[in-house]
Amino acid sequence: MTHPQPLFPPLAALDDGGPVPRDLSEALAKAAAGEERGDRPIAGSIDLLRAADLLEDDGASDPARTARALMQVGAANLAVGRLYEGHINALHLIRLYGTEAQQQAVARRISNDAVLGVWGADGGTPVQGAGTQLSGSKCFASGLGTVTHALITVNSGPQVHLALVDVTDPGRADAATWAMRGMKATASGSYDFTDMPAGSFDWIGAPGDYTTEPHFVGGVWRIAALQVGAVIGLIDRAAADLRALDRMQAEAQKARLMSVLMRAWAGVTLTDRAAQATLDRHLPAEDIVATSITARLITEEVGLDAIRAVEQSIGLRHFETRSETGRIARDLSVYLRQAARDAFLQRAAERALGASGKAWGVFA
Known part of the structure; x- marks a missing residue:
């Protein structure tokens, strides 16, 4: 086999x-x-x-x-x-x-x-x-x-x-x-x-x-990919800093960061599916668009949660001028705020929830 x-x-x-x-x-x-x-x-x-x-x-x-x-x-x-x-x-x-x-x-x-x-x-x-x-x-x-x-x-x-x-x-x-x-x-x-x-x-x-779709909004999976990559990079750096301070063994630290990392992994999977969907000529363009939108929105949400979790885990050191986690979080917080978030969500919802049998989307 x-x-x-x-x-x-x-x-x-x-x-x-x-x-x-x-x-x-x-x-x-x-x-x-x-x-x-x-x-x-x-x-x-x-x-x-x-x-x-x-x-x-x-x-x-x-x-x-x-x-x-x-x-x-x-x-x-x-x-x-x-x-x-x-x-x-x-x-x-x-x-x-x-x-x-x-x-x-x-x-x-x-x-x-x-x-x-x-x-x-x-x-x-x-x-x-x-x-x-x-x-x-x-x-x-x-x-x-x-x-x-x-x-x-x-x-x-x-x-x-x-x-x-x-x-x-x-x-x-x-x-x-x-x-x-x-x-x-x-x-x-x-x-x-x-x-x-x-x-x-x-x-x-x-x-x-x-x-023209799916090459316009249907391409925002690229933004999602950058966002989720930055999230994983931020958590990885935070964990390295905590290990260096001998603080990574605390159960609260593991739970806080791992709960975000699990969702980031889910964002990786959805982003990958959104990217792959662009090759499927049999999929309606709006299905591709909706998948790309959801990848973009989920990675935004997990990004915001990652920034908050890292701030709580690292503490005041995170806000030092030359803090690596601080620099990554600054860039990520700005990049997450793309335009038309609410309109994106409404468009994806209309596709997935506006008719019976569409809730599976590209996963059908």
């Missing part, structure tokens, strides 16, 4: 075939504190991902492997994971909706050190445009100075259009607008697209393509 290969390789085997080798995870984790303080640019960690051939895959052919890679990067360095996820998302959208010539051009750019991103949040003046003209700005734009080409949303609404824009002009970027307590290493901020010179951007796909 033959047994199927495990979906995720055991940690000891990651050096031999896992998506993120152990030495890469360790290097990303080691760089995180310096990147948050601004002592070293995050671009160095992105170069490590490039050297591991992780920037050329959009995850479409093997989404389960991509989910695992995002989990591992999220566990090691969530800020790097944020940029990595944006790059994967942008590459996927370009391969879905771009012309063959555009896809080839992007492939050449990536081989020549380009980093992609997806910038969707509008600034005070929403980005609008037609033909060869753009106006307006984006806020919460991650990777200023590292992302070289951003896939941005233009003309909000049902006819939203994607444009791939060269964003290497430092005069248009303003990192001072990022006033969050976490994810500082992402070098996020605003970017002004007004009067972009001709030739600095390309339209990708047709108006309305961006919101």
Whole structure:
């Protein structure tokens, strides 16, 4: 009798075939504190991902492997994971909706050190445009100075259009607008697209393509993967700190952290199923969307509980300026707060509960 290969390789085997080798995870984790303080640019960690051939895959052919890679990067360095996820998302959208010539051009750019991103949040003046003209700005734009080409949303609404824009002009970027307590290493901020010179951007796909499911909300399993990876990374670090203080043997510590870790493992499984569902051409798009939403929401909830549990377990040391658990929790608390949570929950509920026989979802 033959047994199927495990979906995720055991940690000891990651050096031999896992998506993120152990030495890469360790290097990303080691760089995180310096990147948050601004002592070293995050671009160095992105170069490590490039050297591991992780920037050329959009995850479409093997989404389960991509989910695992995002989990591992999220566990090691969530800020790097944020940029990595944006790059994967942008590459996927370009391969879905771009012309063959555009896809080839992007492939050449990536081989020549380009980093992609997806910038969707509008600034005070929403980005609008037609033909060869753009106006307006984006806020919460991650990777200023590292992302070289951003896939941005233009003309909000049902006819939203994607444009791939060269964003290497430092005069248009303003990192001072990022006033969050976490994810500082992402070098996020605003970017002004007004009067972009001709030739600095390309339209990708047709108006309305961006919101086509299951590639829009149906892709938030990537965010769930980063979130649950960061949760496991936070608990792992907290346990290491408690062992060093000889406090991990307390029954209360074990119960508090393990109760969260069990739910994180469940989040891993649901996130994996959401990723795998994207390959099933027989599934209705809305079933894929609902599964992806629930993965995103469950990993958010367990993330909030993990932060609280670690604060209680570590105590005041957690809030020291150079605390590793404190840094991880700061980044995680910011990243968990994605937009439209309530609308997501309502959409998933309508799919699963709006008709008889749908409660099994993709698990039927």
